[in-house]
Amino acid sequence: MLDTERSEAPIPEREPTAVDAAALDAYSRVVADTVDASSSAVVAIGVSDRVDDAGRALPGGGGSGFLFTPDGLILTNSHVVHRARRIEVTTTAGQAFAADLIGEDPHTDLALLRVSSPKPLPVLPLGSARALRVGQLAIAIGNPLGFACTVTAGVVSALGRSLRATGGRLIEDVIQTDAALNPGNSGGPLLDANGRVIGVNTAIIAGAQGICFATSIDTANQVVTELMRHGRVRRASLGLGAQNVRLPRRYVRWFELASDAAIRVMEVASGSAAARAGIEVGDIVVAFDGTAVEGIDALHRVLGAGAIGRAAMIRVLRRDRSIDVRITPDEFAG
Structure with missing residues (x-):
C-alpha cells in the first residue's frame, strides 16, 4: 500500500561545479573574443530622403550592415535602403560615410552598398552555412532600436527554413536562430564561433519570442556576384x-x-x-x-x-x- 501521508523529501539544489564554471567561462570568452574581433566591421545605416513611386516623401529609417571587403563593400537588407536617395553609414569608431547603392534584390531582401575611404577598412570574413548544425553558437551584432553595436547570442535553432519576401517569392535556405533581434538589427551579421559571417539578419516574427531569421551567407554570395555584375539579380x-x-x-x-x-x-x-x-x-x-x-x-x-x-x-x-x-x-x- 502506498503511504500517501508521507511527504517526499525536497530535491536538493545542485551546487555549481568547477566544470559548470569552466564551461560558462569558455562560452563567455568565445562570445567576447568574437565581438572584439568583429564589431569594428559592423556599421549603422541611416536612411533619409526616401520616396515612393509617385515621388511622395516617406519616413526615413535605419538598420545595420557589415563590411566584407577593405575597399568598402557593405552587405545589408534591401528593406533597410529601399527607395532611399541618401544613405549614411557610421562605423563603431564614429566614422561617417555617404554610401552608394550598387544594387538590391528585394526577392532575397539583400542590398549591396559601397563607401569610399582613403584607408583600408576592417572586414568580416564570410563563412558558409553548408556545414552548420542545429544547436551551434550564433552571435548577432547590430543596432537594434538605435542602440549602437548591440550583441546578442544564442544558437542555430533550425536550418532550411523559407520566408516569403515582399515581392511574393520565397527566400530559401533561411537560418532560424534564437539570438534576439529587434528593429534595427536588420542587415547585420550572424556570426559563428570563429567570427565568420553565416547569415544576414533579416526578420523577426511579431509576437513570437526567440524566433528570428537570417538569410544564408551562401545565398548572399550568389546575390552579391549578380549585383556586382549587373546591378540586379537576373531571373x-x-x-x-x-x-x-x-x-x-x-x-x-x-x-x-x-x-x-x-x-x-x-x-x-x-x-x-x-x-x-x-x-x-x-x-x-x-x-x-x-x-x-x-x-x-x-x-x-x-x-x-x-x-x-x-x-x-x-x-x-x-x-x-x-x-x-x-x-x-x-x-x-x-
Whole structure:
C-alpha cells in the first residue's frame, strides 16, 4: 500500500561545479573574443530622403550592415535602403560615410552598398552555412532600436527554413536562430564561433519570442556576384499570372502525373513569352523543361538567370489534352 501521508523529501539544489564554471567561462570568452574581433566591421545605416513611386516623401529609417571587403563593400537588407536617395553609414569608431547603392534584390531582401575611404577598412570574413548544425553558437551584432553595436547570442535553432519576401517569392535556405533581434538589427551579421559571417539578419516574427531569421551567407554570395555584375539579380520570366491548384485524381491517373499539385494560368501578359508561345488562360502547367511544376514557388526555382533566352518545353493540360509547348523565357523586369 502506498503511504500517501508521507511527504517526499525536497530535491536538493545542485551546487555549481568547477566544470559548470569552466564551461560558462569558455562560452563567455568565445562570445567576447568574437565581438572584439568583429564589431569594428559592423556599421549603422541611416536612411533619409526616401520616396515612393509617385515621388511622395516617406519616413526615413535605419538598420545595420557589415563590411566584407577593405575597399568598402557593405552587405545589408534591401528593406533597410529601399527607395532611399541618401544613405549614411557610421562605423563603431564614429566614422561617417555617404554610401552608394550598387544594387538590391528585394526577392532575397539583400542590398549591396559601397563607401569610399582613403584607408583600408576592417572586414568580416564570410563563412558558409553548408556545414552548420542545429544547436551551434550564433552571435548577432547590430543596432537594434538605435542602440549602437548591440550583441546578442544564442544558437542555430533550425536550418532550411523559407520566408516569403515582399515581392511574393520565397527566400530559401533561411537560418532560424534564437539570438534576439529587434528593429534595427536588420542587415547585420550572424556570426559563428570563429567570427565568420553565416547569415544576414533579416526578420523577426511579431509576437513570437526567440524566433528570428537570417538569410544564408551562401545565398548572399550568389546575390552579391549578380549585383556586382549587373546591378540586379537576373531571373527569367514567362509573363503569366497563376495560382496553385490541386488536380482531381482522375487527371493524375489519366495523364500519369507524379503529383496532383500544379498551377492554373489566370493571366497572360501581352507580348510576353507565354503569349508568344500560345499559352492560354485556363491552361494548367504541370512541367517546365522536364521538371515537375508543383506550385508557383517550384516554377520560380527553375526560372533562374540560365533560363533567360533559352528555349524550353512547357507542358500544360488544356481541357482533355496534354500539350508540350516550346517557350523562350524573357528576363524578369521587376
